[in-house]
Amino acid sequence: MTTTAAIASKDVTLSHGKTRYLEAGTGHPVILLHGASVIGGADDFRVALPYLSTRYRVLVPDFIGWPPGDIRDNPTVDAFPDMTEFVREFQDALGIRSSHIVGATMGGWIAGLLAYESPHRVDKVVMTGNPGFHGAANARLASFDVPSEEKVRQALTPMMKDASPAEFDALVAAKVRKLNEPGYAEAYGDMMKTMADGANRVRFNLLRRLPYLTMPTLFLIGRGDPTSQTAEKLVELVPSSKLVIIETGAHQVHYENSEEFSQAITDFFG
Numbered sequence: 001m002t003t004t005a006a007i008a009s010k011d012v013t014l015s016h017g018k019t020r021y022l023e024a025g026t027g028h029p030v031i032l033l034h035g036a037s038v039i040g041g042a043d044d045f046r047v048a049l050p051y052l053s054t055r056y057r058v059l060v061p062d063f064i065g066w067p068p069g070d071i072r073d074n075p076t077v078d079a080f081p082d083m084t085e086f087v088r089e090f091q092d093a094l095g096i097r098s099s100h101i102v103g104a105t106m107g108g109w110i111a112g113l114l115a116y117e118s119p120h121r122v123d124k125v126v127m128t129g130n131p132g133f134h135g136a137a138n139a140r141l142a143s144f145d146v147p148s149e150e151k152v153r154q155a156l157t158p159m160m161k162d163a164s165p166a167e168f169d170a171l172v173a174a175k176v177r178k179l180n181e182p183g184y185a186e187a188y189g190d191m192m193k194t195m196a197d198g199a200n201r202v203r204f205n206l207l208r209r210l211p212y213l214t215m216p217t218l219f220l221i222g223r224g225d226p227t228s229q230t231a232e233k234l235v236e237l238v239p240s241s242k243l244v245i246i247e248t249g250a251h252q253v254h255y256e257n258s259e260e261f262s263q264a265i266t267d268f269f270g
Contacts, residue, residue: 017070025053033107222249
């Protein structure tokens with residue numbers, strides 16, 4: 001399935017099954033990792049792709065279990081290690097030995113874990129709106145209800161402004177169909193409970209890992225995000241790191257402030 005002339009929607013088969021990803025542009029590979037919303041997935045970054053794809057080969061996968069991709073048949077998916085391994089497997093499947101990594105919100109947490117565990121796979125890393133900096137409880141992730149078609153449409157509308165009506169309808173239908181497949185909601189919900197689990201959030205907290213990051217690192221944070229209050233401490237923890245605050249931004253700067261977000265990234269990557 002293709003999208004606009006600039007953005008292609010593709011599928012790749014990994015060990016858990018099929019994963020959809022968006023691709024645009026040419027040049028050095030940049031992998032964007034999305035947040036926790038089951039509706040958004042890779043589409044969270046659509047509004048940033050026209051900016052970033054002028055300089056780089058941009059790849060945006062749906063994480064394991066995000067619609068319209070597959071959930072692993074084995075329902076025991078531990079979100080933190082499995083999502084981190086997912087990124088490495090995605091790189092392998094596309095023949096990418098290393099890339100820049102950009103992670104937003106939940107994806108920022110996974111980006112930090114990947115940079116810590118596999119520094120040779122990460123050239124430069126950008127983290128924004130990252131709950132992994134504090135590991136606070138998030139009970140919302142442990143409670144999952146299948147969203148209605150109308151809610152899916154409403155959530156996707158701001159990201160799909162440049163899509164044709166047919167493309168938009170096809171994406172909504174594909175996501176709704178996967179969300180309502182027998183067993184999907186249970187498998188997805190069980191996976192996200194592991195991300196909500198307090199012991200897991202302490203175990204995978206990034207603060208003890210940050211001082212060991214060896215690659216250039218950008219903390220790109222909206223002023224309205226609580227992380228901005230302690231952002232200077234993050235820079236102190238990470239050698240070769242930089243901080244950019246988007247003054248008008250909050251937690252979702254990757255699509256609410258997409259132009260500033262993209263400019264900061266291109267300035268950092270060079």
